[in-house]
Amino acid sequence: xxxxxxxxxxxxxxxxxxxxxxxxxxxxxxxxxxxxxxxxxxxxxxxxxxxxxxxxxxxxxxxxxxxxxxxxxxxxxxxxxxxxxxxxxxxxxxxxxxxxxxxxxxxxxxxxxxxxxxxxxxxxxxxxxxxxxxxxxxxxxxxxxxxxxxxxxxxxxxxxxxxxxx
Numbered sequence: 001x002x003x004x005x006x007x008x009x010x011x012x013x014x015x016x017x018x019x020x021x022x023x024x025x026x027x028x029x030x031x032x033x034x035x036x037x038x039x040x041x042x043x044x045x046x047x048x049x050x051x052x053x054x055x056x057x058x059x060x061x062x063x064x065x066x067x068x069x070x071x072x073x074x075x076x077x078x079x080x081x082x083x084x085x086x087x088x089x090x091x092x093x094x095x096x097x098x099x100x101x102x103x104x105x106x107x108x109x110x111x112x113x114x115x116x117x118x119x120x121x122x123x124x125x126x127x128x129x130x131x132x133x134x135x136x137x138x139x140x141x142x143x144x145x146x147x148x149x150x151x152x153x154x155x156x157x158x159x160x161x162x163x164x165x166x
Contacts, residue, residue: 064084087130
C-alpha cells in the first residue's frame with residue numbers, strides 16, 4: 001500500500017512529464033525552414049529590428065522606427081507620418097551618414113549639406129520620437145531622391161518601410 005501511494009504521488013506530481021523539444025530544421029519538409037515562432041514554413045517568421053517575432057520593427061525603445069530597403073544610394077528623403085504627433089528624431093542610418101534630419105509635428109525631412117548619401121541596403125532609416133499611439137501610424141507623401149537629386153518611385157510597405165529596387 002505504501003508503494004502504491006508513492007507511485008501515485010509520483011504520477012500526480014508531473015515529474016515524468018516531458019516537454020516536447022522545439023523542432024529542428026530536419027523536422028521541416030523540403031523547402032521549409034523554422035521561424036522564430038518554432039514553426040516550419042516556406043515563409044518563416046523572423047525577428048524584427050526590435051526583436052519581436054513576426055513584428056514589423058515599428059516600435060523599439062520608445063521610438064517609431066522608419067525602416068528602409070533600398071537598392072541604390074539616396075541623397076535625401078521627405079515624408080509625412082499620419083496619425084502620430086512627431087516630437088523629434090534620432091539615430092538610424094541617416095544619423096550615421098551625417099544627414100540633417102528636421103521634423104515638424106507631421107513631417108520628416110532628411111538631407112546632407114556635405115553631399116553624403118545613405119548607401120543601398122536595409123535597416124533603420126531614422127527613429128521617430130512621438131506622442132500618441134502608433135497603432136494607426138503610417139508614412140504618407142513619400143519623396144526620396146538618388147545621389148543626383150532625381151526622384152525615385154519608392155513604395156511604402158507595412159506603413160513604416162520605404163522600399164525601392166531598380
